[in-house]
Amino acid sequence: MSPQRRDIRSGYIEWAKLRSQARYNLAQSDVEHFPLADLHAQITDLEISGPGGYGYEPLLQKLAAKSSVPVECIVHAQGTSMANHLAMAALLEPGDEVLIEEPSYGAIVSTAEYLGAKIRRFPRKFESGFQLDPREVERSISARTRLIVITNLHNPSGVRSADAKLRIVGEIARSMGAHVLVDEVYLEACFDSRWQTAYLLGPNFVTTSSLTKAYGLTGLRCGWIFAAKPLAERMWRLNDLFGVMAPHPIELLSVLAFEHLAEIAARAKQLLTTNRALLKDFFKSRRDLLAIWPEAGAVAFPQLTSGHADAFCQLLRDKYETSVVPGRFFEMPEHFRIGVGGKTEDVREGLAHIGAALDELAAKS
């Protein structure tokens, strides 16, 4: 039985806020926070209140220039979280069917549930390298499906979906009169390759993203949605029932962040290159983990060759002061998610602790 609407909550976000903290935090999926001081903002750059209206024009212009999406198709939102909420609220009526990848980022499922959607899943199988498989979408879609939801890079595995596959999914959706929502918050971390937003793949694509994860700018909550103009307008009007408008100092700081985005990205790229090399070596050294290597991003989602990750994650946190995300939050309890976007010394130490905890478990069994 589905829970009462007022009882719906995100178990994962609750856990991340209250129980993921540890001396070595490899549970986070973003890169190390970018400090305000390095933005070289002066207090005189800020102002408390702005012009109002639907979006701060200089910020929308920055997003348009970055993505080649016209301003009228851009909605500013508080993080990818609110972007996903607005997008789904604008696209779904209670009782509509939504087809969501599995495993998936739990808050997407909870939001769809909160909106009264009927949730169906299509698998992204570990045995197939967590790849997006359009045939699985085709098998699961129905005439009642209004929306397909995909994360790219995939959370939890970090696996990237090629435009060619997304395009096929777009065609399948179109044949049923459905939209495709692609959450691209981790795609921003593909620093080594060129990419474009899936919004540009076809008229039934809607995409969401933010500056949160890849740039370490979590606190700005600078998120956005790309959608066809009538949909974008619907989302702006819906936001009048939620956030109404963004805090203006944040809009100003976000514009400044876009002005410095190349430097911010270079710092993140360097950190991820170093830390991902550590993670790759770590995986090579372990026979008790099966891992799909993602081509970019800060996370990976290994499987324990035996046992349940909950006990392992508990031991790791209690005895080794290190946290990773238990796979149960992604509906795969034999897995856990490692994030390597933190300080390199902490990642190195955290990985050593994961190794020690695995050894201890192996010795016990």
Ligand SMILES: Cc1ncc(COP(=O)(O)O)c(C=O)c1O
């Ligand atoms: C796939 C996905 N989308 C959205 C979010 C939330 O992003 P934001 O901080 O921009 O709201 C997360 C956070 O973990 C995520 O994994």
